[in-house]
Amino acid sequence: MxxxxxxxxxxxxxxxxxxxxxxxxxxxxxxxTVSGRLAGALEAVPGAVLTAIIAPMAFATGVAESGAALLTVLLASRLSLIPAVAGGCLAVVGLRLLLG
Known part of the structure; x- marks a missing residue:
């Protein structure tokens, strides 16, 4: 080589x-000194990057992944980040088992 x-x-x-x-x-x-609009923009970066990485994969793969992504979004609107991600992981495993 x-x-x-x-x-x-x-x-x-x-x-x-x-x-x-x-x-x-x-x-x-x-x-x-980070404050105001810059602080808000910097706080939004991790969520935006995560969305940019996950969204194409969630909608380009299959029904199980799309359903799990939707469930994760719903969980994230009600719960903190860790339980939402855990619920999404469990959902994709469960949906893959159910849907094949």
Missing amino acids: QLDPLVFTAIAAMAVATYATRFFGYWLVRRT
Whole structure:
């Protein structure tokens, strides 16, 4: 197995870019006062990222996954995050067993 220098350079550049954005993001947030709209936007990021990752998979796979995603959304509107995620996991397992 040989490593192409161009592939190695691309991987190294992606690693540096990832580290730099994390480092400078933490550095910037520590040196500024976060309030108002910026605080609201930063609080919405984890939910938005999770939705962007899960939504395409939930609707592109099957009925069990779509039903579990819907149930998880309903649970999340009533419960905290951990019970909602646990309920969604149990729902997808149960629906896969029932629906095949």
